Amino acid sequence: MNKRYTISVFTExxxxxxxxxxxxxxxRGINIDGFTASESREEGIYRITIVVHTTEEQIIQLSxxxxxxIDVIKAFYYLDDEMVFQEIALYKIPIDNIDSGxxxxxxxxNARIISAExxxxxxxxxxxxxxxxxxLEVLKEFNVLEFVRSGRVAVAKPMETIDKYL
Amino acid sequence: MKDSQIRGAEIVIKSLVAENARxxxxxxxxxxxxxxxxxxxxxxxxxxxxxxHEQGAIHAAQGYARVSGQVGVCMATSGPGATNLITxxxxxxxxxxxxxxxxxxxxxxxxxxxxxxxxxxxxxxxPATKWNIQVRxxxxxxxxxxKGFHIARSGRPGPVLIDITKDAQxxxxxxxxxxxxxxxxxxxxxxxxxKAIDRAARLINQAKKPYVLFGQGVVLGKAxxxxxxxxxxxxxxxxxxxxxxxxxSESHPNFVGKLGMHGNYGxxxxxxxxxxxxxxxxxxxxxxxxDVKRYAKQAKVIHLELDPGEIxxxxxxxxxxxxxxxxxxxxxxxxxxQRTHPDWIKAFRExxxxxxxxxxGNDLSPTKVGLTMGExxxxxxxxxxxxxxxxxxxxxxxxxxxxxxxxxxxxxQVTSGGLGTMGFALPAALGAQLHDYNRQVICxxxxxxxQMTFQELGTIMQTKAPVKVVLLNNNFLGMxxxxxxxxxxxxxxxxxxxxxxFIKIAEAYNFRVQRVDVRGDLRQAVAEMFVHExxxxxxxxxxxxxxxxxxxxxxxxxxxVRLS
Numbered sequence: 027m028n029k030r031y032t033i034s035v036f037t038e039x040x041x042x043x044x045x046x047x048x049x050x051x052x053x054r055g056i057n058i059d060g061f062t063a064s065e066s067r068e069e070g071i072y073r074i075t076i077v078v079h080t081t082e083e084q085i086i087q088l089s090x091x092x093x094x095x096i097d098v099i100k101a102f103y104y105l106d107d108e109m110v111f112q113e114i115a116l117y118k119i120p121i122d123n124i125d126s127g128x129x130x131x132x133x134x135x136n137a138r139i140i141s142a143e144x145x146x147x148x149x150x151x152x153x154x155x156x157x158x159x160x161x162l163e164v165l166k167e168f169n170v171l172e173f174v175r176s177g178r179v180a181v182a183k184p185m186e187t188i189d190k191y192l
Numbered sequence: 193m194k195d196s197q198i199r200g201a202e203i204v205i206k207s208l209v210a211e212n213a214r215x216x217x218x219x220x221x222x223x224x225x226x227x228x229x230x231x232x233x234x235x236x237x238x239x240x241x242x243x244x245h246e247q248g249a250i251h252a253a254q255g256y257a258r259v260s261g262q263v264g265v266c267m268a269t270s271g272p273g274a275t276n277l278i279t280x281x282x283x284x285x286x287x288x289x290x291x292x293x294x295x296x297x298x299x300x301x302x303x304x305x306x307x308x309x310x311x312x313x314x315x316x317x318x319p320a321t322k323w324n325i326q327v328r329x330x331x332x333x334x335x336x337x338x339k340g341f342h343i344a345r346s347g348r349p350g351p352v353l354i355d356i357t358k359d360a361q362x363x364x365x366x367x368x369x370x371x372x373x374x375x376x377x378x379x380x381x382x383x384x385x386x387k388a389i390d391r392a393a394r395l396i397n398q399a400k401k402p403y404v405l406f407g408q409g410v411v412l413g414k415a416x417x418x419x420x421x422x423x424x425x426x427x428x429x430x431x432x433x434x435x436x437x438x439x440x441s442e443s444h445p446n447f448v449g450k451l452g453m454h455g456n457y458g459x460x461x462x463x464x465x466x467x468x469x470x471x472x473x474x475x476x477x478x479x480x481x482x483d484v485k486r487y488a489k490q491a492k493v494i495h496l497e498l499d500p501g502e503i504x505x506x507x508x509x510x511x512x513x514x515x516x517x518x519x520x521x522x523x524x525x526x527x528x529x530q531r532t533h534p535d536w537i538k539a540f541r542e543x544x545x546x547x548x549x550x551x552x553g554n555d556l557s558p559t560k561v562g563l564t565m566g567e568x569x570x571x572x573x574x575x576x577x578x579x580x581x582x583x584x585x586x587x588x589x590x591x592x593x594x595x596x597x598x599x600x601x602x603x604x605q606v607t608s609g610g611l612g613t614m615g616f617a618l619p620a621a622l623g624a625q626l627h628d629y630n631r632q633v634i635c636x637x638x639x640x641x642x643q644m645t646f647q648e649l650g651t652i653m654q655t656k657a658p659v660k661v662v663l664l665n666n667n668f669l670g671m672x673x674x675x676x677x678x679x680x681x682x683x684x685x686x687x688x689x690x691x692x693x694f695i696k697i698a699e700a701y702n703f704r705v706q707r708v709d710v711r712g713d714l715r716q717a718v719a720e721m722f723v724h725e726x727x728x729x730x731x732x733x734x735x736x737x738x739x740x741x742x743x744x745x746x747x748x749x750x751x752x753v754r755l756s
Contacts, residue, residue: 038377041326042314049319090501096323096343099377192376
């Protein structure tokens with residue numbers, strides 16, 4: 027049965043590591059739903075967060091194949107309820123269409139305006155995909171010129187840290 | 193600039209010397225020229241073998257690595273030189289062969305500009321290497337080579353690629369070689385779990401029909417003796433994969449034969465009758481399992497394996513014994529009961545007798561007019577020495593030679609297993625021979641495959657490597673033709689070859705030659721080949737439309753192995 031999994035990969039900062047990781051998915055024809063990379067708590071160690079829809083059997087194999095990459099320190103995989111995660115979304119809305127309804131929508135969704143320019147404002151919201159998607163649907167009446175959503179950032183609920191693998 | 197500084201190109205060579213590399217198999221070109229220039233001063237320290245094509249260089253490095261157990265080294269220039277190595281890298285990756293490949297690259301300021309002979313070889317080779325790196329600074333050359341050797345040879349071995357820009361080769365730097373022994377993110381030897389050993393031993397001791405399958409992991413882990421001792425004590429019958437062949441002598445009383453699509457009848461069939469299946473250093477390739485959904489479903493599987501990625505990949509196991517199989521086997525031997533399995537082994541011997549009656553007899557001692565590949569191998573067995581190395585290409589001749597060659601010792605079998613690379617044999621045989629000029633190296637090859645790397649006859653000529661080339665010529669791409677006959681209604685689409693006069697070609701390369709097309713001349717010709725001291729080329733014209741049996745058709749179950 028397909029479920030949504032998040033793989034957390036800890037890697038050395040090595041050129042080409044992202045290509046090597048994504049090749050593991052492309053070779054097996056698995057679509058990557060979300061991908062983010064940043065430096066982790068440890069200086070010089072990068073943390074890559076990958077979201078995929080797949081089976082448990084497949085996610086185990088994917089994690090093992092990722093760990094086979096020389097510069098990968100460790101790969102963990104989790105179901106959604108084993109993680110605390112967020113995504114960020116930005117919505118660009120033209121000034122012309124703004125009325126008091128926008129304030130209500132922003133308040134209701136815990137969003138905020140992070141930039142107001144001559145012709146448009148940019149609304150920002152963090153949350154799960156379902157939540158940012160819902161705001162997109164609501165904002166459509168104000169004519170969303172541009173929309174972008176980040177990949178997932180996530181921390182795991184289990185109290186295991188990367189330290190023991192270093 | 194300090195006096196102690198040397199060019200990056202010289203650092204490349206000194207690093208290879210520091211790693212005790214004996215040979216570089218390579219081909220020069222623009223972007224690697226500084227290294228070739230440096231090599232000119234080091235000819236007493238390291239031998240360079242100039243092949244006739246980069247693919248020949250890497251297959252020769254593979255042959256050398258497989259026989260010697262050392263890391264094979266090959267070198268090429270950028271662009272086409274580098275891309276010509278790719279097939280060999282893919283082959284070495286799937287067959288776990290340790291290689292360090294060094295390629296020249298355009299100068300770093302030209303990277304990404306589509307400069308002459310620029311290609312993104314790091315990108316192209318990514319899925320075909322265990323690790324790769326581009327070096328653009330002189331001070332990074334030695335550390336990259338040190339890391340490359342460590343990665344290539346440790347854990348599950350594999351090919352690495354080090355791509356060095358031309359400006360890094362010409363820049364000056366200090367040479368201070370520090371071997372790489374540890375990489376923080378890389379754990380090549382997983383820690384053995386003693387509980388897994390206990391559970392495995394318990395299963396084995398309770399088993400009525402235990403069955404051992406062993407692969408190349410036994411050879412790579414130097415576990416030949418440990419396996420033999422395990423088999424001696426446990427009394428369990430054992431069969432080998434293509435690349436595991438020779439790990440223990442075929443005359444061992446527990447050895448029951450070979451696995452896979454064209455393996456032996458009993459070992460395949462009885463896979464679905466054992467109750468405990470002990471897989472040692474093998475990866476359940478689809479050519480071994482047939483239809484995996486109908487593979488050993490009745491059995492509890494114990495998997496001794498170094499690579500965690502192989503556990504439960506193709507076949508689910510009851511007990512995974514992760515780790516070096518030599519240590520695992522030694523520990524298991526300590527815990528299993530001393531037993532014999534006479535009835536169970538008899539079941540194998542009965543099926544072996546049936547295979548002999550239906551297949552082997554006709555292959556080895558045919559009564560029809562046309563010569564068989566099998567009878568050629570029978571005569572090779574008659575004259576070869578015990579430590580002779582058999583190098584084969586891919587196809588019918590590969591399967592027949594593998595089935596009938598009498599393997600006595602480890603590392604005597606060199607073939608392209610996982611990738612099935614036609615053209616592998618001739619250069620690989622050269623590499624195998626260079627490991628030891630005094631060992632017999634027999635290169636059995638088909639008329640299709642030999643023409644893919646024919647040019648390496650020139651390298652054999654130049655090195656005077658006394659390779660014995662046995663060309664089994666049926667004027668067909670025989671294995672494909674066999675499939676066309678069996679599964680495509682005899683529609684022989686592009687499998688028949690109009691061949692050149694192979695003898696004239698081999699003669700032009702200074703080989704002693706012989707062509708045999710009647711049975712009466714065969715034995716004498718093989719005898720003469722072994723007596724001759726230099727390179728020898730024996731062409732045997734065999735029956736055009738012979739088939740290799742037994743066979744498990746693609747998608748069939750191991751129990752559907754057919755004898756005809």
